[in-house]
Amino acid sequence: MLGCKNDDLESAVKFLEKKFPIPSDGNTPDFGGGLQHHLRDFAHHPTIVGLMFSLLTQFTYKSYGTDTSGAFMIVDVPEVSRAFIGNDVPSKILFGTITWFFHLVSDVAGSSSSVGKSGGTGIPGPLLALAKELSVLPIFKNMNVSDNSLSVFLSKLFNGTLLAKHDENGTIIRETVLKFDLRGELGVGIELGRQAVPVVANDCIVRTFYFIRRLAMEIRSNDIQLISDLNQINWDNVKPLNNPTIARMLTISTGVFTTIDVGEAIITQKYWVSINYVGVGRFAIAIGEDVSWCLKARNIKRIKQVYEGIKRFAYTQEDDNIYIRIGEDMDIDKLGLTVEQTEFLYNLEYYKTLNDIQATKQPINRDGIKSLKYEWLDEWKTFITDGFASFLGTEGAVLHWYSKQELIKKIEENEPQKTWFRLVLLEAMLFEPYYPLGVEQDKKGKAVPSKKYNQLQIPTCGYSKNSGDAYLDSYFSGNYYQQGYIKRLRKCYEKVVFEMKEVLKGLLIGGAITAGIAIVTIATAGALAGPIAVALVGSNFAGLSGAALTSACLAYLGGGAIAVGGAGMLGGTAVIVGGGAALGIGAGLGVGGAVGAAGLISKQNTILQSAKLLVSVREIFLNDEHDTEYSNTVYEQYVQNIRNIENGLTELRLKADVADGKEKKELKRQIKNSEESVEAMKIARKNLLKFKSSFEDGLVQL
Template sequence: MGTITNDNEFIVLDINSDSNNFKCLASVSSALSAARSDVEVLDETINSIKGLKPDCDKIDYALAASSGALCGIIDIFLVGKPGDTFLGNITDNWFERRTCDFAKICGWKGNEQNPVSSAISYLERYFKVPYDQRGCGDAGQFIFELNPTNHHFKSLAHNPSLLGLFVSILDQFTNSSHFILNGELIELVDADGSFKLRGNTLMGKLWCGFVNWFGHLMSDVCGSSGSSGRGMGIPSPLWTWMNSIIAIKSKLGIPVGEFDKNFNELALTLYKEGYDFRFQTTQLIPVLVNELIVRLCYSIRRAIGYYRETPDEQRSFKAMWNRCAPFKNPTVKRMLTVAHGTFCLVDIGDATIRGFVTGAGSFNPVEFFLRLNIVGLGRFTISLYGETKREINYYKAKNKAIFAERQKTVLDFYISGLQQLEILYDDKEYLTLVDDLRNNDYLTAFTKSTSLAKLRGVPEKKILTTKSDIDNYFNN
């Protein structure tokens, strides 16, 4: 083991020596290489914090807030509540065309006089299910108080959700119907004597059950075949979750509370007012527009900055895209949080005012929830969750980055010392001094020893520079 010092800096070199060999196990160059690798790892830790902190300026915040306010105004005047609204009519017509297109795929020949009603009637016959009691003279009317305005909501199998799919397949296998009535889960056994689930194997029956469920939902998305006007479509998946809670509690033997029942009644009232899957889709439009505007504003500003700051010969599409891609970076996510928050502020303010106005001195919760854009509220909740998660990760990474910076400072000092030592002492050349002596290459060994003495600061008077100096030294 050898120690080489230089003022206040030192490095320990691990040297092996035996009768046949003289070898440096830890050279200056290998120590430098290891230290630089450690610095690269520390730099990655330090730079990781940059990907967690947004880099928004005042213009970014202003653009995001303006987008949210604009889309909030669109929601107030073009979405409003279920009924005769501009975007609502567009959405209803779109679903009617998709229903006719789906019916044609399934073999419907078309009907020019009343195409939508004819397509719905065809799909209802083509995708027959045992749980479609409408309350028109059937068992559902007398037992479950079903009628054409509520049977889609009360029937669990009509829910466009995983629970709805599960109950639908269960009802088809057992020829039964499951409904939610007054906060209770009710089952109608032997619901349809003529129904028979197709399929010769278990997997075949499961597939046919899924196809029947989806096809029947397509027949109901625009209302029933006998509906007049807009009709009662399939319920909103964001409001039928209370049905799911009641069903799960009933199966687990957990008492259903008054809150569950009251909220379920509120959801049913909203559904009767036209708050179905089609209107939920209408509410999605201003939320998507808000999302699109913010991402476009982010990309356009960064693209302009890239072309302004980058010389023509250094420009590339990849570099530009990396700079202005509106995905997976904290800056655009912060802008989206501001935009959706502003949108919700405008929307909730309008819904609250109209709730008091229509309540004639009291608050009308039905009017409030009819106008509340629950899609926008859900999107804002997701943004808030992301912001909270990033802040937590930021503070965790910040502590690691601070510690990494301290480690890097020590390593930088260490590397600086190694670099000076590398200049003063070329270990690849001078550690072979013993080999030269062993091989009787005295001239080379003498030259190396003289150079080494000068580099290591040996006083000039004590350095043996000529053959006579060596002879005198050994003879004395």
């Protein structure tokens, strides 16, 4: 059926014209004759609009286009051309699409009589066709370009007379006619594509060098030595996009590129023919982006100055009310333990670990694993015993280790129906043993966490969370303990951590997020683990120094309790548990303007302490006690602690602006960690407010 026997262009065009005629060719005189009807007849446009009018002609027996003045017109298809209209719907669709497409192919190089000679009329390209289609709309119809109407301008551009030169008599010089049809648009597209290659290469080179340099800076600032440490990198500082520095670099590089390109065009006297227009356009875009960043920076600087002024000097009535409520209602005893209750906590942690050791079912080297676990437990018990008085700041305090029956009896004598007992259960549940208890020297002479118990961090050899929870649940049988309570606390805790998933991206979410602060510190701080542990609780051990001090700090951090010292001894409170550190009590996250621990351990510990606080409020103070008043006070204290850290951040930023060297680097690290802590705390605040409000609404309906 198809296939041209000859391989010359004229025969090929003639073959396509014969095989694929369209009805609107019969309206050539109506659309201005052979030189213009391809532009004025919309069915000759290689666009979606052209396809639409081709199909419309098949169903309406009419042709659509413009007259010589550019006005939209509809004319009937002559009888002689109606033979090219389908008789039924399938044939109409076939003629309006497939036949239409191949007819346009035949017209690309002109008719069979003109192809290869004068270049032929051709068909408009997509850009010119779109402009012609838009020109019939009222909004564009009366538009003028220079001295011509838009319609005349497009017609001259299509037939080549717009850019042609004239002789002294005003006659167009035929050799200078430059038609802008589909062939012209394809040529422009190919040339722009060629020009885009060096422009894209320039962009890639600049962005690549930026990425490599910033990545090296992040690796150096975070002291990254292992592939596993790459999660500490702040990729927002590395990505070569959406920041003012890369915008300025691209402005400079594209500016140099364009200057050299234009200079070459002038020197060689090729002028407009030689200029890389894609490069000029990219330079213009780069200037716009750079100016935009400058304006943003100026506005942000002004807003920041105003905001910092307000933050530092404003004191509202709302602040006054919060301070009054906190002063009157914040009973830290509700989140605190006495010396004796603290003993109960450590005893429970001891027996929970002992049970885990006895239940070890490692098929390979079971005795070796159990022996190593026993060694860890003995070492931990020694540190806890020897440091008890110093940790609590209570001279002469002695930690008693009870038998199982003695421990149950002692607990029953201390009113376990009160909140302290459930807080102890929460801390004991979250306690995960076998974390490093000391430091050692690496090959570079740096003090790093001891690897003595690393084997116990392997899941198959280490602590079993499910076994530990089951043991605690079976430990008590009195009416003060509801069976399944540990399971309920665990479910709530894991749910809270899941609800805080927004701040878990890029963090360690295995043992580090469910374990104690000691494991968080060691797993994420590396060589800084020892100094951070000492910074958090080292002031409690005045009689220790060096490795002994670090070991004692790590041991007590893993226990979950935070000593309050002289600040909380009213009412007998010795330590704070249940995430009370997140309220800024003791050595917790909030240390006012100094930012304190928030600048030391970042998001991970913030999530841990905040999750414990949320579980304490949701399960203990609300679901168990229905104590909405105290829960509101906890919420207000938590919000105030966020403010304290934000105020401290302002002070740190001011210090960082004038600092240099190691001091500036350390301040930046504290600022980054504190910002991440505040981010995590704000997520927790929303979670706490949502549950608290829902619970209060539920009580109203009872």
